[in-house]
Amino acid sequence: MPHLSLPSLWIIVLDIFAWAFFHLVISVICLKMPLSVFLKDSVWFRLFAWEKSGKLWQRLFLVKKWKGRLVDGTAILKKGYGKKRLHGTGISDLKVFAAETKRAELTHWLSMAPAPLFFIWNPIWVGWIMIFYAGIFNLPFIIVQRYNRGRIDAITSGMNTRGTEALHE
Template sequence: MLLTYFIGWPLMQLAVAYLINFLDNKYFQPDNFILKSRKWESAFYRRVIKVPKWKHLLPDGAATYKSGFKKKRLGSSDSNYLNQFIIETGRAEIMHWLEILPFWVFALWSPGYVVWIMLGYALVVNVPCIITQRFNRPRLVKVSKSRV
């Protein structure tokens, strides 16, 4: 049973990460309802959650795939690159939201307390990544607009 948790989670997460790469960039525009930054977010993430102090500790999941777009560091100030970077922060955010959802699958064969543990794991692993994408995207949009 324990083996199904250790194999199940990574398989589900890799499947989501792989499949989301087939979705068109139009779904990851920074002005769509889900990805749009709210006025309060930047200050909240900087002052309360202190994202700049810990975001460097997060792994860059792009290394999982040969064609992955690396987001650990800004690689260029070219406008096409910046626009793609912005799209990829949206893709990464949606991917991490989707990677939380499979926790309920474990409810099919696990006791209730295990399902709560799985939800806890999903939140701990994905929420920091979601926050980091939401912190970085408006900054990238600002830089991109200044290049035009």
């Protein structure tokens, strides 16, 4: 039983506005974080060996086929670093792009966190739907960020050891 009792129409409206609010506020907070936070090699964003520099995500989910259809949040907020295409091929450009994938990944992980709050005003079964929604909506974005960062990390590590020719392989 929800802690708050509202008519069904109001619950639906509240759910829509709550998700919009949470997504917007979390996105703005993450956008305001300095780039230096994401340029660091943090344990939170480290890629695992089993991800095989992003190849795992392509093998499991065929990321290349659908990643271009995802909406980049910068198009909605009109702020931030667009990740639909590279902004340059130099090592510093690629490192900034990789850092921005960390920002986007953090945004989507944090966007799932409010899901349990929906149990307050929704019936339990709807609360579970909200948890499911949070995962289904955000996980594709997280997968794409990890896929792209894996590829960029492989390129930049190759550039560090062999020069810029690794980018053109």
